Amino acid sequence: MDAVxxxxxxxxxxxxxxxxxxxxxxxxxxxxxYACPWAQRVLIVRELLGxxxxxxxxxxDPIRDERGWRVPGGAFLSELYLATDPDFRGxxxxxxxxxxxxxxxxxxxxxxxxxxxxxxxxxxxxxxPEELRGEIDALNDRLYHGLNNAxxxxxxxxxxxxxxxxxxxVFATLDFLEERLSGREFLFxxxxxxxxxxxxxxxxxxxxxxxxxxxxxxxxxxxxALWSYTRRLYAIPAFRETTDFDHIKRHYYLTQxxxxxxxxxxxxxxxxxxx
Numbered sequence: 493m494d495a496v497x498x499x500x501x502x503x504x505x506x507x508x509x510x511x512x513x514x515x516x517x518x519x520x521x522x523x524x525x526y527a528c529p530w531a532q533r534v535l536i537v538r539e540l541l542g543x544x545x546x547x548x549x550x551x552x553d554p555i556r557d558e559r560g561w562r563v564p565g566g567a568f569l570s571e572l573y574l575a576t577d578p579d580f581r582g583x584x585x586x587x588x589x590x591x592x593x594x595x596x597x598x599x600x601x602x603x604x605x606x607x608x609x610x611x612x613x614x615x616x617x618x619x620x621p622e623e624l625r626g627e628i629d630a631l632n633d634r635l636y637h638g639l640n641n642a643x644x645x646x647x648x649x650x651x652x653x654x655x656x657x658x659x660x661x662v663f664a665t666l667d668f669l670e671e672r673l674s675g676r677e678f679l680f681x682x683x684x685x686x687x688x689x690x691x692x693x694x695x696x697x698x699x700x701x702x703x704x705x706x707x708x709x710x711x712x713x714x715x716x717a718l719w720s721y722t723r724r725l726y727a728i729p730a731f732r733e734t735t736d737f738d739h740i741k742r743h744y745y746l747t748q749x750x751x752x753x754x755x756x757x758x759x760x761x762x763x764x765x766x767x
Contacts (some may be wrong), residue, residue: 493581493582493583494583494648496648496650497653498651498654499646499648499649499650499652499653499654499655500645500649500650500651500654500657500658501644501647501648501649501654502584503641503644504582504583506585506599506600506601506602506682507573507577507580507582507600508576508577508588508597508598508599508600508601509599509601509604510598510599510739511599511604511608511612512589512598512599512608512609512612512613513598513612514583514612514613515543515546515547515612515613516546517545517546518548518592519591519592520546520547520548520589520590520591520592520594520598521547521548521549521550521589521590521592522535522538522547522548522549522550522587522588522589522590523534523550523552523561523563523569523572523586523587523588523590524549524551524552524587525551525552525554525561525587525739525743526551526554526575526588526734526735526736526739526740527554527739527740527742527743527744528586528587528743529640529692529693529696530585530586530587530602531586531587531602531693532692532734532735533587533602533605533606533688533689534587534602534605534606534609535549535734536688536691536692536730536731536734537606537609537619537685537688538615539608539710539729539730539734540615540617540619540688540730541609541610541613541614541615541616541617541619542576542616543609543613543615546613546762547589547609547613547680550563550564551564552564552569552586554738554739554740554742554743554746554747555742555743555746555747556743556747557747558561559584560583560584561574561584561586568584569584569585569586569588570584570596572588572590573588573597575595575596576596576597577667583601585602586600587600587602588600589605603632603636606619606685606688607620607685609719610685617683619683619684619688620685621682621684622682623627624680624684627680628680628684628685628686631679631686632685632686632689634665634668635665635686635689635690635693636689637661638662638664638665638668639661639662639665639666639669639693640662640689640693641691641692642658642661642662642665643662643693643697643701643705643707644662644705645657645658645660646658646659646662646701646705646706646707647701647704647705647706647707647748648751651722655706659706659707659709662707663707663709665711666710666712666715666718669690669715669718670715670716670718670737671715671717673717673718673720673721674716674717677724678721679723683728687725691722691725691726691731694712694718694721694722695722695726695731695735696740697711697712698711698712698713698761698763699740699763700725700740700741700744700745701739701760703758704744704745704748704751704752705751709742713763720767723765723766723767724767726765727766727767732765741757741758742757745757745758
């Protein structure tokens with residue numbers, strides 16, 4: 493389970509970390525949520541690579557309870573976790589990949605799933621080019637610690653010191669990205685894995701993290717280069733068609749009652765995502 497130490501929230505480790513095997517039609521099934529940024533990464537990459545026929549996607553209901561995410565048909569993700577490991581204790585998370593043949597979860601290791609798809613399965617685009625991998629890995633690490641996970645550290649902090657520490661990391665990273673993206677289209681000289689990882693946090697920022705997680709020093713729309721960059725990515729079908737603001741808002745505001753006990757879903761913000 494997630495832990496709290498000295499007021500600081502610590503994400504639970506991923507339980508299933510086996511690499512994906514070679515592509516095999518009908519073998520693997522992705523369980524994902526439009527609400528979850530980690531799962532949306534996989535959905536975006538699946539579309540960009542054009543591997544929809546090789547990796548079936550099951551979209552879970554955005555409202556989660558102690559049984560985990562509700563799977564289409566009435567089952568719960570917890571059933572898959574416990575079928576794989578009857579002793580599993582923790583949150584039942586997406587994304588996860590189910591091996592239909594062996595009837596078990598292969599991986600819920602969200603940092604690795606997209607990289608496995610890009611390197612082991614390939615596809616229409618090279619999102620993890622070999623000559624840039626060292627730089628991509630370094631930037632991805634900075635994005636994770638300073639933005640992707642840091643917004644959660646801010647939202648779930650249990651002390652003022654821990655909250656402020658996390659928020660400062662978030663906005664230091666946004667400042668860094670604003671400077672990096674001034675005068676360039678993507679984080680590197682082409683669309684890469686790093687853009688996918690940045691996008692899924694940025695697209696939720698003003699709608700959820702600015703309000704719900706109290707990352708409220710500035711909005712995404714206060715960053716001209718970052719706001720333009722996020723809208724450019726949103727204009728790409730793989731990004732836009734996997735972005736569902738209704739699922740996003742209902743998940744965070746209705747599920748995380750420790751932060752929003754009234755379960756009120758805010759109206760807005762009214763944002764123009766067109767270029």
